[in-house]
Amino acid sequence: MTPLATSAILLRRRDYGDYDLIVTFFTQSQGKVTLMAKAAKKSARRFAGVLELFSEVDIIATSGRRSGLPVLQEAALKHPFAQIRVLPTRIAYASYWSELVDVWMEDRVTQTELYRLLLHVLRELDQGVTSEAVLSVLFQMRLLRISGHSPNLKLCGICRKAVDAVRPNVLGVDVAKGGIACLGCLPPSPDGPHLSKGTIKQLQWIADGDLPRATRIRFSPVAISEALRFLESFVPYHLGRQPRSLGVLRQLRGSLP
Ligand SMILES: [Zn+2]
Known part of the structure; x- marks a missing residue:
């Protein structure tokens, strides 16, 4: 799979083990896509503050090993919509x-x-x-x-x-x-x-x-x-x-x- 590079809205996130997150995005170019965000929970710097629900982010993902989920490689905030999460x-x-x-x-x-x-x-x-x-x-x-x-x-x-x-x-x-x-x-x-x-x-x-x-x-x-x-x-x-x-x-x- 060629890397997926697109804007996307974060619809859902759930824990996977102690370190990782499984995130479901609504991507602009390919519709709904579920990805593995490795070490997203463990490292303060990895995706810090970026993987918040309802925010729009620019993402890059590559296919995972064998039949695993594609892996989120990079995510940069585009629209945080932070005022949604205060009420x-x-x-x-x-x-x-x-x-x-x-x-x-x-x-x-x-x-x-x-x-x-x-x-x-x-x-x-x-x-x-x-x-x-x-x-x-x-x-x-x-x-x-x-x-x-x-x-x-x-x-x-x-x-x-x-x-x-x-x-x-x-x-x-x-x-x-x-x-x-x-x-x-x-x-x-x-x-x-x-x-x-x-x-x-x-x-x-x-x-x-x-x-x-x-x-x-x-x-x-x-x-x-x-x-x-x-x-x-x-x-x-x-x-x-x-x-x-x-x-x-x-x-x-x-x-x-
Ligand atoms: Zn009638």
Whole structure:
């Protein structure tokens, strides 16, 4: 294997023995890659302060011996995003997004648009200007589109009536069927997610087009609560696994308005 040289976001790290780390990167050029970082724990100088979660680094890796993992040779910080790691809710959101990416991506499949998206929300989270919840809605709606799981938000998935023609203004969500359903077809459930028409429009706007502009879309507290409740059940269902980090995120955030 020719050496891998690319920018990459650190998604996951775990100990390997007393000295080494196994690190999973989302690389710009080759998608998800898991590497051995030798002596990363033992030596203060080797990768010191570089292998922090959610940071973007320039890495060089070479193939390991026989069938072992490729070995991380060099890593230089590009964007530390250090302000993410100072607040528990920021860590929780970044962990949730990283876990979704890790769950969905296959090894060594390039995902340029998703890379740009994750980098964008991490940068915004680090700067602390845009609300964490809006970033999470943006990230999840676009991840659904990129992964081919965009929800149907245009018509009732059962009777096919268009959203504009549905009364009242609130629709239910049929997660397994992949989208919304009118309350005539899907009786309201107190625990299940539901979406009002205004929130549905905002979800459609935020899923497409220019990233900086979509980031500035304003949500009312009710809309953001509906959107998060909907996405945090829809996304794990369609990506096929309940992320462990979602429980932590919900605990830290407390109840939605
Ligand atoms: Zn219907």
